[in-house]
Amino acid sequence: MEEVILKKIFLGLSVILTGILLAACGSVDNLSNDTNSSGSSKGKTQLTGQTNTGYYQGVIKNGRYQTSKSRGVSVQQESNQFNIKGFENGLLNISKKQFSTKKYVFQEGQYLSTKRVEAWLGRKSKSNPTGLNPVKSKSTSATKRNPIYLSQIDEQDYMTRSGKSLSLQGMTIGLAINSVDYYKKTQYGPTYQTDLTNSQINSEGKKIANQVLSRLRNNKKLKNIPIVIALYKQASDDSLVGGNFFAYSTNNSGTTSVNKWNKINQKNYVFPLQSNQKGPSQNDADSFDNFKSQVQTFFPNLSGVTAQAQYTNGSLTGMNVNITTQFYSQTEIISFTQYIQSAAQRYLPANAPIDITVQSTEGIQSFLTRKANEKKFSAHIFNSY
Incomplete structure (x- = not known):
């Protein structure tokens, strides 16, 4: 018998998002002593800088960073960390289209509690009338059963400052839709799967989005703010890349149903490409192959050189290169990182943000990064003392 289990994904993964928001923070800005736009706390409210x-x-209250009330709640699936990272980071990028980082302050979701999100992610039933996933069917056939569509919900709150006060002025909701639903026919039996078509993912995701928007508007604090809803197609558990966002909608004050969707044309690839696989740009694939060849020729003690590349509307919008080494001495790591810095500048595609992580079984050894439209890579070597 199929069983849907709700879990909290290991919270250490959320450090990725928190790090993005708080990395290398400058001075902390003080706000009024009794400001709390989403609660009744009378503690001191500050900004991270x-x-x-x-x-x-980000928002700090009572000396602590405001964590999400429902972070990490998800329908149990086989773990794919690339999905989690892509979902959170991609949702931030969509939010920036509507909520400028110069005007708005980010606050982790405070309106959807763990209990509510767990109920919404469950199947609809007599005991769970608010479930957004379909009722459980009697059939256990992969093609006849009712699959689980909605896998994750992420809430982001956006505030503006007026004097020394913060007020909620917008919200973004991310809905992660399965491309594959994994299930068991008996509690301890083997795992089966139902593959979902792009048409199912699109139609079910948009139907769920309408229900979510309508429910959010029932909260008087959320009636008159813009709410962005974004749809994410999760990759399968065995995928070497994460999923991708395929649509988003900006819903103005008071609207209770989505009337317009903006299409997002994103696709992820793993380099080097397999022999029977075609990428959107052969030049980019060749550039990475040349980079990999040069690196492995001069430094043979490498376990692997791979990259995850994301394309939007056919253009490269980001690449994460992972290099696994068998280096042990600090001098080897320094020499290798310096060579990577020059080789990456020479061979890797230009005009796109690229991160390069060099690591061994003992952890990260060095990190290189280049922003879009920059020529040189900056590098940091992790010293072991």
């Missing part, structure tokens, strides 16, 4: 206009400032 902002060192880069590409990042949002």
Whole structure:
């Protein structure tokens, strides 16, 4: 018998998002002593400060960063960390289209509690009338059963400052839709799967989005703010890349149903491409192959050189390169990182943000990064003392 289990994904993964928001924070800004736009706390409210206009400032209350009330709640599936990272980071990028980092302050979701999100992610039933996933069917056939469509919900709140006060002025909701639903026919039996078509993912995701928007508007604090809803197609558990967002909608004050969707044309690839696989740009694939060849020729003690590349509307919008080494001495790591810095500048695709992580079984050894439209890579070597 199929069983849907709700879990909290290991919270350490959420450090990725928190790090983006709080990395290298500057001075902390003080607000009024009794400000709390989403609660009744009378503690002191502060902002994290902002060192880069590409990042949002975060909210600190009572000396602690405001964590989400429902972070990590998900329908149990086989773990794919790439899905989690892509979902959170991609949702931030969509939010920036509506809520400028120069004007708005980011606050982790405070309106959807763990209990509510668990109920919404469950199947609809007599005991769970608010479930957004379909009722459980009697059939256990992969093609005849009712699959689980909605897998994750993420809430982001956006505030503005007026004097020394913060007020809620917008919200973004991310809905992660399965491309594959994994299930068991008996409690301890083997795992089966139902593959979902793009048409199912699109139609069911948009239907769920309408229900979510209508429910949010029932909260008087959320009636008159813009609410962005974004749809994410999760990759399968065995995928070497994460999923991708395929649509989003900006819903103005008071609207209770989505009347317009904006299409997002994103696709992820793993480099080097397999022999029978075609990418959107052969030049990018060749550039990475040349980079990999040069690196492995000069430094043979490498376990692997791979990359995850994301394309939007056919253009490269980001690449994460992972290099696994068998280096042990600090001098080897320094020499290798310096060579990577020059080789990446020479061979890897230009005009796209690229991160390069060099690591061994003992952890990260060095990190290189280049923003879009920059020529040189900056590098940091992790010293072991």
